[in-house]
Amino acid sequence: MSEVILDLQVACDNTADLPDESQFHRWLSAAVTPFQPESEVTVRLVDEAESHELNLTYRGKDKPTNVLSFPFEAPPGIELPLLGDSDHLPPGR
Numbered sequence: 001m002s003e004v005i006l007d008l009q010v011a012c013d014n015t016a017d018l019p020d021e022s023q024f025h026r027w028l029s030a031a032v033t034p035f036q037p038e039s040e041v042t043v044r045l046v047d048e049a050e051s052h053e054l055n056l057t058y059r060g061k062d063k064p065t066n067v068l069s070f071p072f073e074a075p076p077g078i079e080l081p082l083l084g085d086s087d088h089l090p091p092g093r
Contacts, residue, residue, distance in 0.1 A: 003037070004029045009044040018045065 051064040
């Protein structure tokens with residue numbers, strides 16, 4: 001039995017045109033299940049200011065970006081099927 005756990009974090013004010021959480025979960029399940037059926041993924045939807053700050057901090061790029069992803073490294077002795085985190089700037093934001 002596969003289980004994909006989605007931690008959807010909405011950190012932007014304009015959410016009117018965003019898909020609902022069930023749509024994100026369907027996309028995630030379709031993309032991840034064939035490779036890692038037991039998974040947990042964090043998706044954070046951010047505003048332009050947070051995207052800009054993260055892009056500057058982690059990539060040295062002084063501008064916003066539409067997607068950032070971060071690898072996950074479990075602490076020693078912890079075996080988890082976590083691959084990383086993903087931050088997104090929704091279109092038109």
